[in-house]
Amino acid sequence: MSTNDNTVFPAVMEGAIGSETIQTVNARELYSFLEVGVRFNDWVSRRITEYAFEEGKDFYSELSKTSSGGRPSREYYISLDMAKELAMVERNEKGKQARQYFIECERRAKNAVDPVAVLNNPAAMRGLLLSYSEKVIELESRIEADKPKTQFFDQFMNADGLYGLQNAARAFNCRPNLFIRWLKEHYLFYQGGNLVARVQFIQMGIFEVKTSIVDDKVRPQAFITPKGLKYLNERVPDDLRMRGAA
Numbered sequence: 437m438s439t440n441d442n443t444v445f446p447a448v449m450e451g452a453i454g455s456e457t458i459q460t461v462n463a464r465e466l467y468s469f470l471e472v473g474v475r476f477n478d479w480v481s482r483r484i485t486e487y488a489f490e491e492g493k494d495f496y497s498e499l500s501k502t503s504s505g506g507r508p509s510r511e512y513y514i515s516l517d518m519a520k521e522l523a524m525v526e527r528n529e530k531g532k533q534a535r536q537y538f539i540e541c542e543r544r545a546k547n548a549v550d551p552v553a554v555l556n557n558p559a560a561m562r563g564l565l566l567s568y569s570e571k572v573i574e575l576e577s578r579i580e581a582d583k584p585k586t587q588f589f590d591q592f593m594n595a596d597g598l599y600g601l602q603n604a605a606r607a608f609n610c611r612p613n614l615f616i617r618w619l620k621e622h623y624l625f626y627q628g629g630n631l632v633a634r635v636q637f638i639q640m641g642i643f644e645v646k647t648s649i650v651d652d653k654v655r656p657q658a659f660i661t662p663k664g665l666k667y668l669n670e671r672v673p674d675d676l677r678m679r680g681a682a
Contacts, residue, residue, distance in 0.1 A: 444469075445469060445533075445534065445537045446461045446462060446465035446466045446468075446469050446519075446534070447461070447462065447465060448460070448461055448516070448538070448541045449461075449462075451496070451513045452496070453492065453493065453494070453495065453496050453513075453515055454492050454493060458515055458516070459515070459516050459541060459542070459545060460495075460513040460514060460515060460516070461513070461514055461516065461519045461538070462511060462512070462513060463476075463480050463495070463511070463512035463513070463514050463519075463522075464476055464511060464512070466514070466519055466522060466523070466534065467479055467480065469530060469534055470522075470523065470526050470528070470530050470531055470534060471528075471530055472526070477510075480512055483522055483525075486622070487521060487525075488622070488671045489514075489518055494514065494515055494517070494518045495512050495513060495514040495515065495518055496512075496513055497510050497511060497512045497513070498510070498511055498513075499511075516538045516541065516542055519534070519538050520534075520535050520538045520539070521636075521640070523535040523538065524636060524639065524640075525636050596646075596659075597661075597662060598644055598646075598659035598660065598661060598662075599659060599660040599661075599662075599664075599665055600657075600659060600660075601615070601616050601619065601631070601658065601659075601660070602616075604660045604665060604668070607665065608668070608669060608672050608676075608677060609677050609678050610672065610676045610677055610678065611676070611678065614676050615672070615676055616631075618672070618673070618676060619631075623637050623642070623643065624643075624658060627656060630655055630656050630657065631657075631658050632645050632656050632657075632658050633645055633658045637664075640667075641661055641663045641664065642660070642661060642663060642664035642667050642668070643658050643659065643660060643661065643664055644658075644659050644660075644661055645657065645658050645659070646659060
């Protein structure tokens, strides 16, 4: 896909990540488009580590043979969600363009079904209704299964629907000091003696920073959003949890 100014974006193609067939992007093509100033292998490995991306969930990789018969290179095929996040954290115009492009690709994919063609095709209509019925049943089952966990997490939520760092640690059944130390390694930093979230994680909706006035001084404080609680729960190392974790 390209724009009127002849900008050529990374190709979006179908790929199998885990058990799903989804839209994917070749990470090397995205790297070239973003004009990153470091070696590809260094960039992709660092980003995977920094943002805790998981192979089989966010991307898959494979060795690709070269035409000259030299040493094969490792190619990474990443989901559009991962591609959007990688584009966003570059914080430049190319990253903004890439993210908007991926959002447009998702929109087009969602609108790809022709309703008139489906209505005129009984077999397609039956298949579509069956698919939606299965999704509704699956969603209802998930909601029912998640009720105890949701109720458990709700007891740690404040009036704004946010979680303090200490309460989030309790929700995850982690020791607060170890949990907050882990957050500081990956998501938080000190600003004037106060822990606040890094900008990219605020933009992702994982954290929210609120300010209060203490002793006539404005003090920021990081809170975890409900979306962030789910995001972090999937990434908290098992060795931080105490026995009986939710």
